[in-house]
Structure formats: C-alpha cells, structure tokens
Amino acid sequence: MTSDGARRLVLVGGNTATARIDGISAAGAAPEVMVHTPAADLEIVEYGRPVRAPVVPVSPTGCPTPAVVTRAVRELLGFETLAVDAGLARPTDAPTVATGATTGADVRDAEAVPDADAAFERGCALGRSLPDDALAVGETVPGGTTTALGVLTALGEQPSVSSSLSDNPLALKRRVVDAGLAASDLTAGDATGTPVAALRAVGDPVLAVAAGLTVGAAESGVDVLLAGGTQMAAAAALARHAGVKAPLSLATTSFVADDQSADVAGLAADLDVELTVTDPGFERLSHPATDAYVAGEAKEGVGMGGALALADRAGVPMADVRDRLVAVYDRLVDEPPAP
C-alpha cells in the first residue's frame, strides 16, 4: 500500500447559483465576494495566499477559510495536490484540470446541474487515469451543504448535513431542497441507484466531478479518502449508488463530528464508510485563525479534515499544525491581495 505521505489531495472547486440564496452559506464575508471563494481557496492551497483572487475568504464574522489549515498541513507534509475546475465562476491562477463543467444553477431550478452526466463521466475518467495508488478528495463550493442535502434526500439517504454557520439553517436548506425536488418532479428517494439523476436535479457540479472521481479511482483499485464532512459523505453516497463496493473512508474534523444537526457518523455508517475524526485542538490557543472554529463556524472544507488526518497519520503533532496554521494566517494578513 502507498503510505499517506504519497497520497495526492485532489481539490474540486466550483460555484453555483444556490450559494446566492440568502442565509445558506458562510463561505464568504458577503454575497458579492463569496463568488471568489473557491478560486481563492485553490490559490491559498497552491501558493499560500490568493494570487489572482481579490479576497482572502472569511465568514461574515471573519473566520478564515479552512484552506488555511489545508495549506498549513501541506507545508508540513509536502503532499502533492491537484486542483480541479468543476465550474469555477471566476478565473484563478491556481493551476487546474479542466472538466468542462459549468457553474451550477440554483437547486430550485428544474435542473441544478444540466451537464451532470458529462461532469460525472469526466470525473470517472480522471479518477481512472491518475497514476496514484491513493487519493484524498476534497471540495470548495459555497452553498455545498445544501446541494449535498439535496443529493442525500434524492438518493433516499439520511437527509442531514452540517453547516459553515454556527447555527445550521437546516430548516431553510430543507425548504430549498424540497422546492428543488418539486421543480424536478422528484420526491425523497426517487433517485435511489441513479446518482446522475440526483446530481442533475438537486446537486452541484463539484459533487458530480468528486463523485465521478471517487467511482473511477475506486474501481481502478485506488485507495480513496474523502476529505471533508457531509458534502464528501454525499460524494460517497453517490459512489455507493453508482455501485462502488470498494472500501471508502471519510476523514473530517471534530467540528463536523460534534455538530449534532449533521450526524455525520450515522451517515457514514449507513454508507459503510469508515469515519476518521481529527481534532486540531484549536481551543488550546486564542487566535483569529482558530477562535471562530471553536465557536462553531466554518468547521470543515477544502480538504481540511483529510489534511488533519494525514498529518495525524504521519505523526505530526497537532501543536505543529496549529503553529503552522498561525504562520500561514499571519502571512495572509500581512500580504493581503491587491484590491
């Protein structure tokens, strides 16, 4: 088996109109800058700071993007990364693999991902062709827990997801998903065994590509670690409904695991997915890079839980991760992107 030091982290990024629904996402300081979040996240992981994107993504209260954590772990472990463009709405100077996927529509439209079939197939092809024995797969897509909820509901899986907000707007998400299902002439469970139908109706292009990647890689004998919370659990669900029987694992943060509204453990158990939870010990310091996580914000994203798990497996103490995270954050604050 490949050691985790050789595991490539694939980050799939994109945008959707779903993220513009008021109150859905905290993946940006304000709606008009949230559109830059995935591009900025990919640049932070690649370069340590935004390069072309005009913002460092923060939540409305100032919580920095989990990309900072993933970058910190990458600096410590030196793993290879691969950014995949699954419908980015803004150009990025992070190098990306193109998929042809376009920005997702609103989940309440009749088709949330009109090109779901092509995006899923492109993900499969990429998953089959990458040379690695082990991959980790993460995401960056604002509004992604809502589309994950949509997909889980359409597949007939446990319809619960986490949130980047400390107070999960689950009732709002459920209303939005219900409207999306109705617009697609579906009810809960109607897409059982037809993952592309779930994606097309109420998913997002990032989930389509990430699920395809998982299917293509797992079917080629690659060890796939889903690096994230309930969104990546939804990717696992899509892979299971596509017929993947291979072992799959999900590595998330303690912040997601502690989110009672999400029940990620129950979801993982339902999907026969091994769950790893890593606690970065953020309560041990008081710093703007970590305080909001302790207060329940952000929680996960951009592969954070997977990166923490890789650090833990490599024997890197979480104190070192925290130190590096503070260093990456301080660099971001010292060298803000040009306006």
Next chain:
Amino acid sequence: MTSDGARRLVLVGGNTATARIDGISAAGAAPEVMVHTPAADLEIVEYGRPVRAPVVPVSPTGCPTPAVVTRAVRELLGFETLAVDAGLARPTDAPTVATGATTGADVRDAEAVPDADAAFERGCALGRSLPDDALAVGETVPGGTTTALGVLTALGEQPSVSSSLSDNPLALKRRVVDAGLAASDLTAGDATGTPVAALRAVGDPVLAVAAGLTVGAAESGVDVLLAGGTQMAAAAALARHAGVKAPLSLATTSFVADDQSADVAGLAADLDVELTVTDPGFERLSHPATDAYVAGEAKEGVGMGGALALADRAGVPMADVRDRLVAVYDRLVDEPPAP
C-alpha cells in the same frame, strides 16, 4: 535570497502550425503525434507519465522527451512546478494556468501570434502575481527554435538557434523565417525595442507568455532563471527589448552549449545574460533514455537545462540524476499510455 530548493519551475506549453512544416522539429515520432507533445510533457513532469495524452513523446529515432530528465530532477529535489497553457492544441490532465492564448499560426503567415499582445500581458500579470522569490521558466512547444530564430532576427539579435535534430536544419529555418518576415512586411532588426511586434509577426504563443512572465517577475524583483537553450534565450531577448535591466540567467545543457550551429554563449553574452551549462554525463551510460542525447538529438527542452542546474546547485550528483532518469524512463516503458 531564496535558495534554489525554493525556486518554482514554470513550464509554458503550447502548439503552433509552424511545427507542421516538414523537417522543422524532432519533438515527436511523426507529425501526427507531435501535436500531443506539449500536453504529454506537462503530464510527465506532473505525474511521471502521460495521463491523458496518448503518447510518450519521442523523436523519430526514439529519443525520449527531455521532460523525463526534468521529472527525474523534480523527484530528487521536490521543487514546485507550475504548468501554463499558452495555446495547447490538445487537452491535458496536467493542471495548468489558463492564459487565453490560442495555438500559434504558421510563422509564414502575416501574423504568427495574432493575440501576442494579450498573451504577453497575461504573462506579465502572472509573473507579477506569483508569490515566489525565485522562478525558473521553461518551455515545451514543437517547432519552437524556428519561432525563436524568427524573434531573434526580428529583434536584430544574433540569428542562430539550436535544434532537437542532430543535424540542425538551420538553412530551412532561415528560409521559413525570411518568408515569415516578408509576409509581415518586416526585415531583420525592424522589431528592435518592440518585442510584441516581433512575437506577433514571427513568434509563438509560448514565447509570448514566457517573455511576459520574465518581464513581470523581473520587474517585481523576482530572480528569474531561464531554463532552456536558444528558445529561452529568445525569451530573454524579448525581455531585454521590453526594457528589463535586471540580472537574468540562462541555464542550459552541455548539448546545446556544444552545438556549434547555435552559439548560445555568444547570444547570452550579447543579451547580458549569465549562462550556466550543466553536463549530465550521459556518455557514462548506454541506455535508450540517454544514448540519443549523446548522439546529438533533443539536447534540451521542458526546462531540462534549468533542472540540471538546480540539481547541481543543490549538490545532487549527476550520477543520481542519471539513475533517477533511467527509473523514470523504465516506468514510462513499463506503463505506456492507453492507445
């Protein structure tokens, strides 16, 4: 100063119609597969083998692409790389930064690079925005020495370039360039001080982006190493004609330095560019990965000379580079890409 271990290698790849001129290039086993060479080269550097590209680039006699050498050094040193799409004619699964540049026309057309201005400016912007203190810049573009000859001629610099063929078809290249200049209503030296005019008339999109990158980075105080032979010398010439006064260096292979038809040392001296020549000692083994270099083929490309210089500066013995090169090559032969 940044140590060379922290120098990012930027590889600019693209295609042109010039490469289809019979007898111009050895960057492919045959004209119909040469179009895949830049995409395959970028994949070899990123992954160790082609992933989406259907071929391992070899010359008509079987000499493997210099990308194999650059990959070998990357495996030994672990430097970061960045692939830039400057008009790739075929899709690649190597992650790339988009530039908007399109595949170059034939140098004998009135405009070889109609969008030269935009490609050059995009290169400048990328060079200004990358966070690195030190960059190396290389290229992969079949037919690139002919367009380099075109640019050097138009700028009024020493009109001599190397070749991937053991017998440099310099007379053919000069006829082609003369036809290109005539089609553009230019004579030798007419583009002195106007690098974009030289690029538009008789250049290629890779040179446009690479020269822009050099200008943007050098003007931002970044230490720029041009990783290659006479093509990268042409990029240096374009940067000088754009007014760059900062120190520039060129790191090439002994195979280019020994090419009497090219006189890379004279060209570097004319341009006030510090020249580093690294000899990988290929004559010390007899192997299909190296024999053709000893016989005078390929010589350079895909950052090879720069990668060798970085290895040398890092104290890595050339014997280790050769061992790793053989290992990379053997993997390529054992796991050929799908047809």
